[in-house]
Amino acid sequence: MKASRFNIWLKDYPGKDDYVVFNSRTQALVKINPRLKDTLDKLEGLNPEELSLFSQGCISALKQNGIVVEDDREEEARLQDFFRQLKYDSSGLPFEATILTTYSCNFRCVYCFEESVKDDVFLSKDTGDLIVKWLIRKAEERGFKRVYLVYYGGEPLLNVRPIYDISWQIKQWAAKNGIGFGFGIITNGSLLNLDLVEKLLSVGLEEVRVTIDGRREDHDRKRPFVDGRPTFDLLIENIRKIIDKVPVAVSGNFDKDNFAGIPEFLDYLEELGLLAKLSRVDFAPLTPRLGPKANPAAIELGSCLSFVGKDGLFKEVLELKKELLRRGLKTRTGLAVNACALLMQEAAITIDPRGAIYKCNALVGYPEFSVGNVAQEDFNPKFREFVDIEAWKSCPQDCVYLPMCQGGCRFFSYLENNNFTEVSCKKEYFDRITPQLIKLEYQRLKDSA
Numbered sequence: 001m002k003a004s005r006f007n008i009w010l011k012d013y014p015g016k017d018d019y020v021v022f023n024s025r026t027q028a029l030v031k032i033n034p035r036l037k038d039t040l041d042k043l044e045g046l047n048p049e050e051l052s053l054f055s056q057g058c059i060s061a062l063k064q065n066g067i068v069v070e071d072d073r074e075e076e077a078r079l080q081d082f083f084r085q086l087k088y089d090s091s092g093l094p095f096e097a098t099i100l101t102t103y104s105c106n107f108r109c110v111y112c113f114e115e116s117v118k119d120d121v122f123l124s125k126d127t128g129d130l131i132v133k134w135l136i137r138k139a140e141e142r143g144f145k146r147v148y149l150v151y152y153g154g155e156p157l158l159n160v161r162p163i164y165d166i167s168w169q170i171k172q173w174a175a176k177n178g179i180g181f182g183f184g185i186i187t188n189g190s191l192l193n194l195d196l197v198e199k200l201l202s203v204g205l206e207e208v209r210v211t212i213d214g215r216r217e218d219h220d221r222k223r224p225f226v227d228g229r230p231t232f233d234l235l236i237e238n239i240r241k242i243i244d245k246v247p248v249a250v251s252g253n254f255d256k257d258n259f260a261g262i263p264e265f266l267d268y269l270e271e272l273g274l275l276a277k278l279s280r281v282d283f284a285p286l287t288p289r290l291g292p293k294a295n296p297a298a299i300e301l302g303s304c305l306s307f308v309g310k311d312g313l314f315k316e317v318l319e320l321k322k323e324l325l326r327r328g329l330k331t332r333t334g335l336a337v338n339a340c341a342l343l344m345q346e347a348a349i350t351i352d353p354r355g356a357i358y359k360c361n362a363l364v365g366y367p368e369f370s371v372g373n374v375a376q377e378d379f380n381p382k383f384r385e386f387v388d389i390e391a392w393k394s395c396p397q398d399c400v401y402l403p404m405c406q407g408g409c410r411f412f413s414y415l416e417n418n419n420f421t422e423v424s425c426k427k428e429y430f431d432r433i434t435p436q437l438i439k440l441e442y443q444r445l446k447d448s449a
């Protein structure tokens, strides 16, 4: 037996001489005392029967969660199985689809990654019906037990009718077949109102996610109406009207420009009595976007790529997570497997108002990256091309982050190399942030125990 090569160790945490170990394949997180650590270090040369009964019990438990493995062959077999499951196994997962009801928007956010593909195209009744048929056929073929839809845009609430029609039809089908169903909406929040929410609740609405980029002056600078008018106060007012009827999440984007104002924004939500009512709060760094429609490779906002670089947003990402957890808000620590939808056969898909199917929201509107259309039964060859990418095979196989990272984000590979297949390595960023995220996750688990 031996310790897994995917163990990430923290020394002197939570207390002096303690260790915490996190396994990047199984995501197990365990506190280890110095004696057991010593045994693990020498495990390869030890005869297990020479160990005390207590140590044998500990080692056996650590074997169950992947921190200890029998030998390199077993570890390799488990790694291959992990990648196979990630790519092909959807059991236990809901069938998720994101539907763009329009490419049109009433905001002009300075960083919007749909800037070049915005268009006054609205999802029609006919395409909506094709989407319903397509979704039901796929869900039946694959035996999913739950369907979850996310309505998205452009601004999805500029075209509400299909949200109601599609959800009503899927809800009827799901009820008849004993399948779970629900949906969420990702919206800029400007068109939310109680009447609309009440109607949508009756067809399966489970959560509304409103994008807000922090305090008033920062948000209004980054997310104004198309004619430049501010939007912050309207969004707060709209959230106030619906929050007791439906779970509302707030998510926002940040860069160095608006980061510092986020705690003030959280204070403001608290003052208004809204913060504790939110179902989730999250902020993500801004990312670059593809170039104009005819030339996606001419990427824009390239400076945002550096958020994972040497002088990137490492400190800011961490501080924000700490701030959200300190306030007891539901958020993600970010210590998770990067299950890239582009590579997963059964992963969530995104359908645009023309019925074109995409495997990543960052690619919508660029037909050359579409993997099919709801008017056709089968995916096009691009689907296989994406699913068959195995960038992780070009990484050092002893990289401790390999199961979580798998060679990096495929969208980033495109931004950096103009193709989806190359390794996009952010090891330096991982080295800096992972120990801190492990501490946050450990604390979070301890607090919730």
Ligand SMILES: C[S@@+](CC[C@H](N)C(=O)[O-])C[C@H]1O[C@@H](n2cnc3c(N)ncnc32)[C@H](O)[C@@H]1O
Pocket: 105, 111, 112, 113, 114, 152, 153, 154, 155, 156, 186, 187, 188, 210, 211, 251, 252, 253, 285, 286, 287, 288, 289
């Ligand atoms: C494209 S919008 C569509 C839904 C809706 N209009 C909204 O803004 O919530 C979905 C999400 O993408 C985020 N987004 C847009 N451009 C981005 C970028 N360059 N980097 C990171 N997130 C971005 C928005 O902030 C929003 O939360």
Ligand code: SF4
Pocket: 105, 106, 107, 108, 109, 112, 113, 114, 153, 154, 155, 188, 223
């Ligand atoms: S509201 Fe959403 S779709 Fe509209 S410009 Fe902003 S990020 Fe883009």
Ligand code: SF4
Pocket: 392, 395, 396, 399, 400, 401, 402, 403, 405, 406, 407, 408, 423, 424, 425, 426, 427, 430
């Ligand atoms: S891309 Fe870099 S960090 Fe990710 S698995 Fe490969 S070598 Fe490791």
